[in-house]
Amino acid sequence: MLYAVVDIETTGGYAAAHGITEIAIYIHNGQEVIESYETLINPHQHIPIHIQALTGIDNEMVENAPDFRDVAAKIYSLLHDKIFVAHNVNFDYSFVRHHLEACGYSLNSKKLCTVRLSRKIFTGLPSYSLGKLCTSLSISLNNRHRAGGDAAATAILLAMLIEKDANGVINDTLKRTSAEQALPPNLQKSEIDKLPNTPGVYYFKDQKGKVIYVGKAKQLKKRVCTHFTGHSISMQRQNFLRSIHSIDFQTCGTELMAFILEAAEIKKLWPENNRAMKRFEQKYSLYSFEDQNGYIRLGIDKYRKNGTVLYSFNNLLEGHQLLRNIASEHSLCEKLCFIQTPKFACTGHTDGTCQGACIGEESAALYNFRVKRAIKELQDLLPSFALIDNGRSEDEKSCLWIEKGKFYGMGYISEYCDINDLETLKSAITPYPSNDYIMNMILMHSNQFPHKMIPISLETAF
Numbered sequence: 001m002l003y004a005v006v007d008i009e010t011t012g013g014y015a016a017a018h019g020i021t022e023i024a025i026y027i028h029n030g031q032e033v034i035e036s037y038e039t040l041i042n043p044h045q046h047i048p049i050h051i052q053a054l055t056g057i058d059n060e061m062v063e064n065a066p067d068f069r070d071v072a073a074k075i076y077s078l079l080h081d082k083i084f085v086a087h088n089v090n091f092d093y094s095f096v097r098h099h100l101e102a103c104g105y106s107l108n109s110k111k112l113c114t115v116r117l118s119r120k121i122f123t124g125l126p127s128y129s130l131g132k133l134c135t136s137l138s139i140s141l142n143n144r145h146r147a148g149g150d151a152a153a154t155a156i157l158l159a160m161l162i163e164k165d166a167n168g169v170i171n172d173t174l175k176r177t178s179a180e181q182a183l184p185p186n187l188q189k190s191e192i193d194k195l196p197n198t199p200g201v202y203y204f205k206d207q208k209g210k211v212i213y214v215g216k217a218k219q220l221k222k223r224v225c226t227h228f229t230g231h232s233i234s235m236q237r238q239n240f241l242r243s244i245h246s247i248d249f250q251t252c253g254t255e256l257m258a259f260i261l262e263a264a265e266i267k268k269l270w271p272e273n274n275r276a277m278k279r280f281e282q283k284y285s286l287y288s289f290e291d292q293n294g295y296i297r298l299g300i301d302k303y304r305k306n307g308t309v310l311y312s313f314n315n316l317l318e319g320h321q322l323l324r325n326i327a328s329e330h331s332l333c334e335k336l337c338f339i340q341t342p343k344f345a346c347t348g349h350t351d352g353t354c355q356g357a358c359i360g361e362e363s364a365a366l367y368n369f370r371v372k373r374a375i376k377e378l379q380d381l382l383p384s385f386a387l388i389d390n391g392r393s394e395d396e397k398s399c400l401w402i403e404k405g406k407f408y409g410m411g412y413i414s415e416y417c418d419i420n421d422l423e424t425l426k427s428a429i430t431p432y433p434s435n436d437y438i439m440n441m442i443l444m445h446s447n448q449f450p451h452k453m454i455p456i457s458l459e460t461a462f
Contacts, residue, residue, distance in 0.1 A: 003028040003112070004082035005158055006092050007151035009055045011043050014238040015098040019043025020068060021057050023096070024147035025078050026155040028085070030162050033155050037078055038148045040065035055145045072103035079107060083174065087130045087154050088185045089113040094238070110174055114154055115185055117161050120169045130154065182228040184241040191247045195221035198392070199258045200251040201265060204273075207245045213273040216262035218255045240273055253391040253398030256445050257410055260400075264432050284319045286311040288375060291336075294364035295357055296371040298323060299338045310375060311382075311405075312436055330374040333358045333367070379404055384456040387446055388419055400442060401426060403456070407434035407442060422456060 005026040012018030020041050027035035040057070042065040052058045075096070086092035089111045097107045118128050125136045130150060134141040139156050143149025162170065183189060186207070195202070197219040204213040204227075217223030224247065252258040266274045285303045288310060290296050300319040303312065313319040320339055327337050333354040334340040357367040382405030391397045395415050401408040409431040419425060432438075446453050 001030060002082045003030065003085045003158060004079050004109075005033075005085045005151050005155040006079070006096065007086060007147045007154060008092050008095055009051075009057055009145070009147050010095060011045055011047050011051060015095040018095075019045050020095055020099060021047060021055070021062055022147040023071075023075065024151035025075065026151050027078065027082065028155050028158055031159060033152075035078075037074065038151075039071055041068050041071065042066065043068075057146075068099050069103050072100055072105060076100055076105040076107065079109060080105075082109065083112055084109040085112045085114060085154065085158055087114045087150070087157075089115075090182075090185060090241070091238075112158075112170065112173060113185065114157050114161065116183075117165075117169060117173070118157070119188070121161050121164050130157075133157065182225075184228060184244045186242065186245045187247070192221065192225065195224055195247065195249060196251060197221045198251050199253065199255045200249050201258055201261045203248040203265075204244045204271075205246045205248060206243045209246070211248075211269050211271050212243055213240070213271050214262055214265045214269060216255075216258040218258070220249055220251070251392050253396070253412065254389045256389070256441060257398055257400070259441055260407070260410060260432065260438055263435075263438055267433065284313045284316050285309040286313075286319060286323065288371070293360070294368075295336055296364075296368045297336045297338070298326070298332070298371065298374075311378060326374050326378065330370045331355060332370060332374065336367075382406075383443075385446070386419070386422070386425055386454040386456060387442065387452050388454060389452055391415070399425060399429060401429045401456075402439075402442060405439070407432065407438050419454060422454075 005028055007024050008020050009022040010018050010020055021043050022038075022040050024038040025036065026033045040062050042062045044067070047057060047059055047062070079096070084093055084096075084107075090113070093109070093111055100107050115128050118125070118133055122133075122137065125133065127133065127136075130153060131141060131144060133139075134153050134157070137157070137160060139153050139160075141149065141153040183192070199216075199218050200220045201214060201216050202220055202224055203211045204215075206212050215223065215227075228241070250261065252261060283303060284300055286298060287301055287304075287308065288296055288298050298310075300313070300316065300323060303309070311319075311322065313322070323337055323339055324334075326332065327334050327339065331354070335354070335358040355362040355367070357364075384403050384405075387400040387402070389398045389400075391412050396412045397415055397417070397419070398410065399413055399419075400410045408426075409429040411429040413419070413425065413428045417424065417428075
């Protein structure tokens with residue numbers, strides 16, 4: 001078994017937009033280095049000042065160095081049939097693989113990360129950065145932050161890891177079934193092992209314990225692992241993976257509950273890596289208010305978080321159409337409903353829709369009676385029901401409570417609870433915020449599984 005111990009220096013932190021300035025490869029047979037290769041590379045882009053200061057490699061040093069294309073064949077010949085080894089291997093591998101692919105070479109190597117292996121084989125050390133690890137293990141490290149010096153130290157570290165690996169950690173890691181090779185550098189495998197394969201919500205946390213991403217899953221462990229597959233080299237993905245230090249989770253009775261909890265948690269925690277859900281907002285709603293003359297007026301406006309919403313819509317056209325239908329059916333004044341068409345301006349005379357309220361010919365009491373009746377009929381059309389489904393264990397059931405077309409909340413009840421006892425049922429519910437996104441999911445699910453629904457009559461239930 002041969003290993004290729006690799007270290008690179010680059011112009012930046014992700015392969016899609018940055019180049020390699022130096023590469024060193026040490027071919028190792030498990031006991032010693034049997035071949036080595038090292039070269040500067042012209043990245044054909046400016047090396048930032050802070051990287052020049054760190055590595056000592058400046059623009060003048062690489063000006064006459066070979067292009068990566070000139071050395072790609074040599075690099076591929078050294079790597080393609082070896083086990084790729086590096087300290088934080090996914091960083092080096094992503095760069096080398098990307099630049100080889102740009103030259104027509106497809107690299108698909110098994111990988112070993114000496115950071116991960118050291119944490120398992122040399123437990124309890126204060127730090128596993130290459131410099132501090134070498135200090136702890138008395139490994140000579142010359143030319144720090146240069147490819148040759150770091151690769152040489154990593155090769156010594158590899159030999160020590162192989163020698164001290166009494167529990168077969170390296171062989172286990174190299175198994176094709178091992179997902180550990182794909183894990184982010186700062187995430188322990190134990191964080192994956194603790195995840196159940198049940199519906200739920202998971203939380204990726206950074207080094208300080210701050211939630212940086214919230215996701216939902218039908219099978220928690222399986223879904224979380226999919227985040228670490230693939231070979232995306234974008235800055236966003238690389239920074240995201242490096243930021244993950246731990247995982248927390250909440251199990252749910254059903255996938256639908258996981259969807260709802262995810263939406264609520266994103267709104268509450270506002271994680272920096274959740275984008276799509278942040279953009280969702282209810283756009284328009286139907287409101288009522290009493291004007292200075294005592295007339296109750298209906299109108300469509302943009303959704304207000306603290307407003308009393310009668311009905312909500314995804315677009316303005318949908319709202320205006322509903323309001324026109326209400327005005328027509330209940331002889332409401334289009335002018336007082338803010339949907340008057342200028343071409344057919346309201347005259348205030350009886351015309352089948354307006355009884356003259358807008359010019360004072362109809363009293364507020366008579367007009368408001370019809371408005372209240374219209375609101376009552378609209379609210380009666382809004383569904384109220386409980387959705388009973390699987391719980392988190394065999395001894396419980398889950399319950400989602402929908403009241404007048406709005407999601408009230410969800411919770412869990414005993415398997416032996418009388419589901420027709422609506423008062424007890426609602427007492428077990430934890431309130432959650434509602435929006436059109438959540439209600440659409442619930443209504444789609446209830447239409448698909450109508451046998452899970454228990455209708456609620458609010459007049460008689462409480």
